[in-house]
Structure formats: C-alpha cells, structure tokens
Amino acid sequence: MAVVQDVHGHGHDDHHPTGIMRWVCTTNHKDIGTMYLWFSFAMFLVGGFLAMGIRAELFMPGIQILEPELFNSFTTLHGLIMVFGAIMPAFVGLANWQVPMMIGAPDMAFARMNNWSFWILPVAASLLVSSFFVPGGAAAGGWTFYPPLSTQGGMGVDMMIFAVHLLGASSIMGAINIITTILNMRAPGMTLMKMPMFVWTWLITAYLLVLVMPVLAGTVTMLLTDRNFGTSFFNAAGGGDPILFQHIFWFFGHPEVYIMILPAFGVVSEIIPTFSRKPLFGYSSMVYATASIAILSCVVWAHHMFTVGMPTVGQLFFMYATMLIAVPTGVKVFNWTATMWRGSMTFEVPMLFSIGFIFLFVIGGFSGVVCAIVPIDIQVQETYYVIAHFHYVLVSGALFAIFGAVYYWLPKWSGRMYDEKLGKWHFWLCMFFFNLTFFVQHFLGLAGMPRRVPDYALQFADFNMVSSIGGFGFGLTQLLFLYIVIKCIRSGEKAASKPWDGGTTLEWTLLLLHHIIALKHLQSLSNSVREVWIHRAIKLKK
Amino acid sequence: MSHGTGHYYVPSPSKWPIVGSSALLFLAFGAALTMNKVEPGYWMLAIGFAILTYLLFGWFGEVARESESGKFGEQEDKSFRWGMSWFIFSEIMFFAAFFGALYYMRQLSVPWLADMEHQLIWPGYTGGWPTAGPGITETFTPMGAWGLPAINTMLLLTSGVTITYAHWALKKNDRSGLKKWMLATVALGIAFLCCQIYEYGHAYADLNLKLTTGAYGSTFFMLTGFHGFHVTVGTIMLIVIYFRCAAGHFKPEHHFGFEGVAWYWHFVDVVWLVLFIFVYLL
Ligand code: HEM
Numbered sequence: 130m131a132v133v134q135d136v137h138g139h140g141h142d143d144h145h146p147t148g149i150m151r152w153v154c155t156t157n158h159k160d161i162g163t164m165y166l167w168f169s170f171a172m173f174l175v176g177g178f179l180a181m182g183i184r185a186e187l188f189m190p191g192i193q194i195l196e197p198e199l200f201n202s203f204t205t206l207h208g209l210i211m212v213f214g215a216i217m218p219a220f221v222g223l224a225n226w227q228v229p230m231m232i233g234a235p236d237m238a239f240a241r242m243n244n245w246s247f248w249i250l251p252v253a254a255s256l257l258v259s260s261f262f263v264p265g266g267a268a269a270g271g272w273t274f275y276p277p278l279s280t281q282g283g284m285g286v287d288m289m290i291f292a293v294h295l296l297g298a299s300s301i302m303g304a305i306n307i308i309t310t311i312l313n314m315r316a317p318g319m320t321l322m323k324m325p326m327f328v329w330t331w332l333i334t335a336y337l338l339v340l341v342m343p344v345l346a347g348t349v350t351m352l353l354t355d356r357n358f359g360t361s362f363f364n365a366a367g368g369g370d371p372i373l374f375q376h377i378f379w380f381f382g383h384p385e386v387y388i389m390i391l392p393a394f395g396v397v398s399e400i401i402p403t404f405s406r407k408p409l410f411g412y413s414s415m416v417y418a419t420a421s422i423a424i425l426s427c428v429v430w431a432h433h434m435f436t437v438g439m440p441t442v443g444q445l446f447f448m449y450a451t452m453l454i455a456v457p458t459g460v461k462v463f464n465w466t467a468t469m470w471r472g473s474m475t476f477e478v479p480m481l482f483s484i485g486f487i488f489l490f491v492i493g494g495f496s497g498v499v500c501a502i503v504p505i506d507i508q509v510q511e512t513y514y515v516i517a518h519f520h521y522v523l524v525s526g527a528l529f530a531i532f533g534a535v536y537y538w539l540p541k542w543s544g545r546m547y548d549e550k551l552g553k554w555h556f557w558l559c560m561f562f563f564n565l566t567f568f569v570q571h572f573l574g575l576a577g578m579p580r581r582v583p584d585y586a587l588q589f590a591d592f593n594m595v596s597s598i599g600g601f602g603f604g605l606t607q608l609l610f611l612y613i614v615i616k617c618i619r620s621g622e623k624a625a626s627k628p629w630d631g632g633t634t635l636e637w638t639l640l641l642l643h644h645i646i647a648l649k650h651l652q653s654l655s656n657s658v659r660e661v662w663i664h665r666a667i668k669l670k671k
Numbered sequence: 672m673s674h675g676t677g678h679y680y681v682p683s684p685s686k687w688p689i690v691g692s693s694a695l696l697f698l699a700f701g702a703a704l705t706m707n708k709v710e711p712g713y714w715m716l717a718i719g720f721a722i723l724t725y726l727l728f729g730w731f732g733e734v735a736r737e738s739e740s741g742k743f744g745e746q747e748d749k750s751f752r753w754g755m756s757w758f759i760f761s762e763i764m765f766f767a768a769f770f771g772a773l774y775y776m777r778q779l780s781v782p783w784l785a786d787m788e789h790q791l792i793w794p795g796y797t798g799g800w801p802t803a804g805p806g807i808t809e810t811f812t813p814m815g816a817w818g819l820p821a822i823n824t825m826l827l828l829t830s831g832v833t834i835t836y837a838h839w840a841l842k843k844n845d846r847s848g849l850k851k852w853m854l855a856t857v858a859l860g861i862a863f864l865c866c867q868i869y870e871y872g873h874a875y876a877d878l879n880l881k882l883t884t885g886a887y888g889s890t891f892f893m894l895t896g897f898h899g900f901h902v903t904v905g906t907i908m909l910i911v912i913y914f915r916c917a918a919g920h921f922k923p924e925h926h927f928g929f930e931g932v933a934w935y936w937h938f939v940d941v942v943w944l945v946l947f948i949f950v951y952l953l
C-alpha cells in the first residue's frame with residue numbers, strides 16, 4: 130500500500146489546469162462522469178419546468194396560461210430535453226464513472242474524445258433552449274417532429290434539427306468509446322461472461338446507439354433539406370411521402386427506448402443482488418435476454434404506426450414481434466425476483482428504488498403489450514393511455530433506476546454517505562406522486578382524451594386536476610433529491626470504502642487493484658502479484 | 672505485454688474538445704441563422720469554419736506527435752482499430768438511411784401515387800422511375816450511367832488498388848514506393864472530385880436535373896452529394912497522410928494512422944459501388 134500511495138502524486142506527469150479549466154479540459158473519466166450527471170440533472174430541471182407548465186395548463190379545462198402554439202412547444206421541448214438531455218446523458222455519466230472501475234480499466238479508451246462527447250451537449254442544449262426566443266418560437270410538432278408539421282415552422286425547427294445532429298454525434302462518440310473500453314480494456318481474467326451486468330447492458334446499448342443514431346441523423350438531414358433546399362423526401366408532390374419519415378424515425382425511435390431502458394436493467398441487476406446478499410439469479414440468461422431484446426427492438430418500429438395504415442400482414446408481423454419482446458423482458462423480471470427470493474434482504478434507498486422500478490416498470494410493460502394489440506392500439510393511439518405507458522417505462526423505469534444508481538454509488542463517488550432517512554422520503558414521495566400523476570392518465574386515455582392538446586372536454590376535468598396535483602408534487606420532490614445530494618457531498622458522514630456489505634463487483638472489492646491500475650504502475654508489480662489480486666477479486670464476484 | 676511504455680496512454684487534460692465545441696456552437700447557430708437569411712449567420716459560419724480548421728490541425732497534429740513519440744503501444748493500437756471500425760459502421764448506417772429512402776420512394780411511394788385511388792388527386796400521373804413526382808411538372812433528363820459515372824467508378828476502384836500498393840510498400844519499408852503510390856491515390860481522388868463537380872454542372876446546365884427535381888433529384892443529389900463529401904474528407908486525409916509519410920512518419924509494423932485512412936478510403940469506395948448500382952444503373 131505504501132508503494133501505491135507513494136506514486137499517487139505523480140500519476141500524470143503533465144500540467145493540470147485548476148479551477149473551471151480543470152473541468153473544461155479534463156480527460157479523467159470520473160470528472161467527465163460527474164459533468165454528465167450534473168448536466169443531466171440541470172436538463173431534468175429544465176424539462177421538469179416545461180412539464181410543470183404543461184400540467185398547469187391542463188389543471189383545468191380552457192386556456193389559462195399557455196397559448197396553444199406555446200403549449201405545443203412546451204410538450205415538444207419537454208420530450209426532447211428529457212430524452213436526449215436528461216435520461217441519456219445520465220446513463221452515459223453512470224457508464225463513465227462505473228464501466229472503467231467495474232472492468233478494472235485505467236480510464237476510458239479515448240479519454241480526450243470522451244471529454245468532447247460531453248462538451249457537445251451544452252451546445253445542443255443551448256440551441257434547444259434558445260429556440261424559444263427566436264421568431265416563430267421553438268419547434269412545436271412533438272418530440273417525434275413528424276412532417277408536414279416540422280417542414281413548416283420557423284428557425285426554431287432548424288435549431289432543433291442541429292441540436293439533434295449534435296446530440297447524435299455526442300452519443301455516437303460516447304458509444305464507440307464505451308464499446309472500445311469494454312472490448313479492449315478489461316483487466317486480465319475479466320472475461321466477457323464475468324462482466325457485471327451493468328457493463329453488459331451498456332455494451333449492448335452502445336451497439337444500439339451506433340446502429341440507430343446515424344439513422345436519426347440521416348432523417349433530420351432529410352428534414353433539413355426538405356425545409357431549406359427544396360428536396361422532396363417527405364413531400365408527396367415530389368414523389369416522397371411524410372410516412373417515410375415515420376418509418377425512418379421509428380427505426381431509430383424504438384431501439385432508442387431500449388437505449389434508455391437497458392442500462393436501467395443493468396443498474397437494477399447490480400443493486401438487487403447487493404441488497405439481497407445473493408448473486409444475480411440466471412446471469413447468462415440475463416445476458417442473452419438483453420441481447421435478444423436489442424435484436425428484436427430493431428424489427429418492431431411500425432407498432433408506432435398502426436393507425437397510419439399498412440397491409441394486414443405488416444400489422445400482424447409488427448404486433449407479434451412487439452409482443453415477443455415481452456418474453457425476454459419477462460425473463461429479466463423473473464430473474465430479479467428470483468434473486469430476491471430467500472435473500473437476506475435490506476431496504477436501503479437504492480434497493481427501494483429498484484423494487485419500485487420492478488413494480489412500476491412491469492405495469493408499463495403490460496400497458497405496452499396492450500398498445501401492441503392492433504385493434505386496441507387503434508383506439509388508444511395518440512391518447513393519454515400512451516402517455517401513461519411510456520411514463521411508466523421512462524420515469525418509473527429509467528429515471529427510478531438512475532435515482533437508485535446515484536444513491537448506490539454516491540458513497541463511492543463522493544466518499545460520503547447520503548442521509549438515509551431523507552432518501553427514503555424521496556423514494557416514497559416519488560412513488561406516491563408518480564402514481565398520482567400517471568395512473569389516472571390510463572383512465573383518461575381509455576376515455577378518449579387525446580394527447581398534445583392544451584384544452585379538453587369537461588368530462589376529463591377531475592382526473593386532469595388529480596394528475597396535475599401529482600405532477601407538481603413530483604416536481605417539488607426532485608428539489609429534495611437535489612438537497613440530499615448536495616448535503617451528502619458537503620457534509621455527509623464519511624463512507625466506508627465498501628458501504629454495502631453485499632457489494633461484490635470490482636468497484637467495491639478491488640479498491641487497491643483499481644488504484645494501482647489507475648496509477649498505471651501495474652508494470653511495477655510483478656506479474657504474479659497482479660494476477661493474485663485480480664483472481665481474488667473475480668472469485669469474490671462469483 | 673510488449674507495450675511501448677508499459678501502460679495504457681491516457682492523454683493529459685486538453686483544450687481541443689472545448690475548441691471543437693466552440694466551433695460547433697458557431698457552426699450550428701450560424702447555419703440556422705443563414706438558412707433563415709439572418710445576416711450575422713454568415714459571419715458565425717465563417718468563424719465556425721475557421722475554428723474547425725484550427726481544431727483539425729491542432730488535434731490531429733497532437734495525435735500524430737503522440738504517435739511518433741512512441742506513446743501508443745499494442746493495446747492503444749487495438750483501441751484505434753475498434754474505434755475506427757465502429758465509426759465506419761456508424762457511417763454505413765448513415766448512408767443506409769438515404770438508401771432506405773431511395774428504396775421506399777422507388778418501390779412504394781411513387782407506385783402508390785400513380786395507383787387508381789390517386790388518379791383523383793393526381794390525374795394522369797403514371798409513376799415510373801426516374802420521376803420528379805406528380806406535382807413537379809418541369810421536365811428533366813436523368814443522369815446516364817455509362818459516361819462520367821463509369822469513369823468515376825474506374826477512378827475510385829483504381830485508387831483502392833494504389834492505396835493497397837502504398838500499404839505494401841510501407842510494410843516493406845519502401846519509402847519512395849510509399850510516397851509514389853500515395854500521390855497516385857490522392858491524384859485519383861482529386862480526379863474523381865473534378866469529374867463529380869463537372870457532372871453536377873452538367874446536370875444543372877444541360878439536364879435540368881436539380882436538387883429540387885422531386886424524388887429523383889433529392890435522392891440523386893443527396894446520395895452522391897454525401898458520398899462526394901466523404902471523398903473530399905477522405906482525400907484531405909490522404910493528403911495529410913502523404914505529408915506525414917514524406918516527413919518520415921509510420922513504421923512498417925506500426926502505422927495505424929495510415930491504415931485507418933485506408934479503411935476509410937475503401938469504405939468510400941464500397942459506398943460508391945452500391946451507389947453506382949442503385950442510383951445510376953438501375
Ligand atoms: C414490453 C415492452 C414494450 C412494449 C410491448 C411497448 C409497446 C409500445 C407500443 C405499441 C407503443 C405505441 C403506442 C401508440 O403510439 O399507440 C409504444 C409507445 C411508446 N413506448 Fe413502448 N413498449 C414497451 C416498452 C417500452 C420501453 C421500455 C420504453 C422506454 C423506456 C418505451 C417507450 C415508449 C415511448 C416513449 C412511446 C411513445 C412514443 C410516442 O408516440 O411519442 N416502451 N410502446
């Protein structure tokens with residue numbers, strides 16, 4: 130140990146900027162992970178502010194605070210910011226912190242590019258946010274920006290298109306970095322099938338990103354040239370078709386929803402074994418389930434287009450393919466449950482969020498299967514039922530997993546413990562207000578309330594008021610989260626290097642080895658010493 | 672492990688990413704403003720391109736220096752290989768979106784627009800390919816395959832061969848052969864681009880074939896345009912590699928900078944072949 134501490138001082142030989150430039154120029158995966166997470170939280174607040182606007186307008190029937198056009202901009206930017214600004218960067222932040230640690234790599238494979246992937250995000254965010262203030266206002270055609278709505282509209286739409294380009298570039302760079310790190314930089318002995326589930330899910334997610342983000346870039350490019358240079362991709366008069374856009378968009382869009390949920394599966398697969406004090410049940414089936422979800426997710430996109438019109442064979446194919454995804458998803462839920470079975474469980478905040486995740490994500494999965502049934506989807510498409518569905522998978526799915534991950538790893542990241550009591554408050558308030566907001570939306574949708582409208586018929590009034598109250602509560606609850614995190618970083622109790630006795634992955638068990646590797650002085654150890662450390666760690670994991 | 676320095680090279684803090692982001696900031700805002708004819712847009716674009724040029728020289732220059740000072744061992748080399756492969760895969764998917772659009776228009780939307788129901792909306796439209804769609808009445812002549820495009824195919828295929836000769840020369844440490852073949856590859860790339868520019872002029876001036884010529888014009892110019900853009904980028908990279916070769920960079924057993932560009936060039940080559948078949952021939 131003494132040797133290790135000795136060399137700690139001169140890990141990097143070159144100059145290290147301080148102050149703000151430390152963050153701007155950094156090549157350290159931990160710094161970059163931290164920036165990703167804070168950025169994502171800031172975007173979460175911006176997107177949340179827009180959501181509050183939406184719920185305030187929908188609090189009562191009639192138009193009160195947002196003109197219809199502005200209301201549409203609010204929903205559009207809410208969706209775009211939450212998907213691309215909050216959820217995706219949060220998971221990349223988690224990957225930045227955890228993947229190198231969990232596989233025993235000194236850093237990400239391309240440390241400088243890693244920094245660039247992050248610093249592209251604020252540029253994209255500033256395009257999105259400032260588009261509210263240009264003539265014509267922000268894009269208002271929905272986060273899916275279908276033409277012909279999106280071929281109309283002013284400069285705000287062009288700014289949104291460039292923002293999507295940049296976000297895509299950032300994601301592709303990030304994904305290539307993660308894949309390369311995982312494939313090329315595992316510690317000796319860390320074979321693929323010994324990798325923690327979080328790393329596996331990220332490997333597959335990154336593959337999906339490289340597969341579909343360029344397609345999104347192509348789509349928005351066609352939109353851009355249709356808008357500004359007179360091409361006819363989405364214009365029937367020129368032989369194109371607006372529905373072509375929907376196909377290409379959803380070829381990206383459906384894998385995209387798995388890009389947002391697979392890392393969440395990974396997080397939950399780490400947390401549940403730790404607090405059940407049992408290894409993950411069915412590790413290899415988990416890997417194969419993840420891979421099959423990823424493959425299937427590429428051939429189901431037209432379930433978003435059932436009402437657009439397509440041949441019956443097409444409808445049947447996309448219906449069955451979509452329902453098939455429920456099978457590997459079910460395998461996962463089974464495995465998590467089986468992991469808890471007869472475990473000596475404790476219910477710290479990360480575990481609470483994970484169990485909450487399982488309950489509520491399953492509800493979202495079921496409503497997804499309901500939507501996948503063509504005759505039903507023809508009824509519920511473009512209603513609040515779909516809104517309820519994807520908030521159950523995205524908020525109580527992806528977001529809850531992110532919260533769980535933050536509580537789980539915060540002691541590791543900051544060296545301090547969060548306030549367990551406040552954390553439990555955060556969880557239960559989230560649970561309560563989330564369901565208050567979104568459960569009633571199932572009823573609204575089934576009763577026929579359309580989505581993306583600023584006003585509605587009187588019979589929807591009561592449930593909308595309930596939903597709005599829930600929404601405000603959920604929004605306020607997140608300020609508590611901010612307080613908990615800041616309190617932890619500033620004045621939390623010192624955390625043990627292994628705060629969770631059930632943790633077995635490298636970031637907990639291999640502190641010493643990790644530091645040695647991080648110091649890049651692995652070579653100064655004799656080979657046998659190194660091997661011993663690694664094997665001990667891998668045995669612990671098993 | 673036979674690493675150059677014995678550990679994975681993690682570059683120290685760098686200003687290049689933020690320089691890149693400021694270039695993107697100017698370019699994105701500049702382009703959005705320019706497209707909406709707001710004056711400062713042009714200036715912002717110009718500034719953006721200036722910063723971008725500075726970035727490319729600076730960042731790649733730094734990587735080249737790192738490489739030459741022996742910072743990259745076997746494991747780093749492998750990272751570059753993985754990285755470049757996945758980057759090319761992402762490029763393939765980007766082109767796939769446009770080929771998909773071409774397929775959809777030719778096989779689906781154009782026939783639909785010409786079917787019985789649509790006779791009510793577009794009476795007399797008969798579909799077929801090439802077409803500018805039912806609503807665009809200006810006539811145009813499609814681009815033939817066996818003139819310049821065929822020559823261009825030859826040029827690119829030959830350049831694929833010359834770059835392979837250059838690679839062999841490099842591996843045999845035959846530096847003069849290396850430079851000669853690199854120069855030939857660059858020349859072929861530039862010749863391709865000249866033909867392409869001439870072809871575009873011909874299309875606009877003589878064939879009345881424009882970007883605004885409906886389905887055919889959109890797919891023709893966007894596919895060949897993005898390909899041409901990639902050839903331009905590839906040629907610039909080849910030129911840089913040529914100068915690096917001339918400066919004595921790369922060793923017979925260690926030259927991923929060279930190989931990465933060669934991979935990219937082959938990729939551009941293959942895209943052209945697909946394009947030649949589906950855009951020009953069929
Ligand atoms: C068992 C798994 C799932 C099934 C069967 C399923 C099915 C569906 C179907 C059929 C729709 C289209 C509904 C319509 O527009 O009428 C839909 C919409 C949606 N789903 Fe899922 N889904 C599943 C999981 C997920 C997951 C995991 C996520 C994200 C994490 C997700 C996010 C979304 C989103 C965002 C939309 C709405 C898109 C829009 O129109 O704006 N889904 N889902």
Ligand SMILES: [Cu+2]
Pocket residue numbers: 382383386429430432433
């Ligand atoms: Cu979907």
